[in-house]
Amino acid sequence: MKREKKAAWISEQLCVQAAGTCNVYCAYCQNPPDGKMPPLARALAVIKKRGIKSVSLEGGGDPAANPLFPAIVARLRGAGVKNFMLSTNAVALADQALCRAAVRDMDFFTVNFPSHLPELYAKATRSVKFPQALAGLRNLKACGAENRIRLFHIISAFNYKALPGFAAWTAAHFPGVAFVNLTFVRNAGRVNDDPALVPRYRQAAPFVKIALAKLKLAGIKAVVQNFPLCQLENFEGFSFEFQRWRRGDKVLEAGVKTAAPCAECRRCALKPACCGARADYARIYGTAELKTSNRSPAGIRPEGF
Numbered sequence: 176m177k178r179e180k181k182a183a184w185i186s187e188q189l190c191v192q193a194a195g196t197c198n199v200y201c202a203y204c205q206n207p208p209d210g211k212m213p214p215l216a217r218a219l220a221v222i223k224k225r226g227i228k229s230v231s232l233e234g235g236g237d238p239a240a241n242p243l244f245p246a247i248v249a250r251l252r253g254a255g256v257k258n259f260m261l262s263t264n265a266v267a268l269a270d271q272a273l274c275r276a277a278v279r280d281m282d283f284f285t286v287n288f289p290s291h292l293p294e295l296y297a298k299a300t301r302s303v304k305f306p307q308a309l310a311g312l313r314n315l316k317a318c319g320a321e322n323r324i325r326l327f328h329i330i331s332a333f334n335y336k337a338l339p340g341f342a343a344w345t346a347a348h349f350p351g352v353a354f355v356n357l358t359f360v361r362n363a364g365r366v367n368d369d370p371a372l373v374p375r376y377r378q379a380a381p382f383v384k385i386a387l388a389k390l391k392l393a394g395i396k397a398v399v400q401n402f403p404l405c406q407l408e409n410f411e412g413f414s415f416e417f418q419r420w421r422r423g424d425k426v427l428e429a430g431v432k433t434a435a436p437c438a439e440c441r442r443c444a445l446k447p448a449c450c451g452a453r454a455d456y457a458r459i460y461g462t463a464e465l466k467t468s469n470r471s472p473a474g475i476r477p478e479g480f
């Protein structure tokens with residue numbers, strides 16, 4: 176698929192909640208499943224009315240773990256949907272038949288995979304499903320869909336020191352992924368103001384930078400999200416929000432909370448292209464780490480996109 180064409184369908188994408196439960200229990204889950212899923216009829220009506228062709232299948236929970244997953248895909252297709260993106264932790268894709276069907280039906284897989292190390296994975300997801308998640312990723316690769324994987328790695332207090340190792344592991348085992356997104360944990364949902372789950376920016380930054388450098392050297396596209404530009408000195412071009420600013424999009428995606436008020440940010444030349452620090456981060460650590468810059472975002476060289 177050509178880049179322009181892909182971008183066009185993604186911009187018209189509808190998020191469809193296709194699960195109400197999950198098969199792991201991530202400590203950092205922002206949108207914890209509550210067992211409920213809105214009636215699919217509502218999404219189908221919107222799709223038909225607006226002629227929507229592209230959907231992103233999401234939770235509360237994991238759509239691939241929903242026994243109704245194939246039926247939901249069939250009904251959406253029947254309503255006219257042509258392009259599908261699936262948000263998943265890949266655990267259910269350990270089932271080869273399910274994975275093959277998903278590869279047939281889905282254009283992209285956004286895979287929440289918080290560690291390549293079983294013990295860290297267990298802490299982050301409070302589960303023993305590491306072997307299944309890894310099998311799911313391997314099945315996707317075996318089915319020829321490695322280049323349709325978007326690897327989402329939430330940076331938390333559990334795993335930030337292992338980021339360089341994660342980058343090296345990705346380069347060794349999944350060098351063909353579409354991209355890697357390192358997203359700094361948001362203090363929402365189950366995080367619930369717990370500093371044991373949220374590192375400080377300045378603690379995580381050196382590891383984030385090494386990981387980004389390793390991914391770049393391996394030829395893997397990578398971004399870092401929800402991480403202030405002043406914490407990314409010399410690596411600002413990897414910032415997801417900076418990339419959005421450069422494309423002319425709003426810096427923060429729809430529904431993402433805005434930055435906490437901060438005197439350093441008010442004076443900062445990078446502000447138009449920066450996510451700042453969220454109020455939920457500031458609630459734990461304040462904003463003393465943030466540093467005003469005189470640098471224009473226009474002078475930052477974008478990386479990889």
Ligand code: SF4
Pocket residue numbers: 197198199200201203204205206207208234235236237263264287
């Ligand atoms: S895989 Fe996603 S939905 Fe499931 S617990 Fe983890 S963050 Fe929440």
Ligand code: SF4
Pocket residue numbers: 403404405406437439440441443444445446449450451452465466467468
């Ligand atoms: S001071 Fe604020 S606006 Fe400037 S780079 Fe840091 S977080 Fe972004």
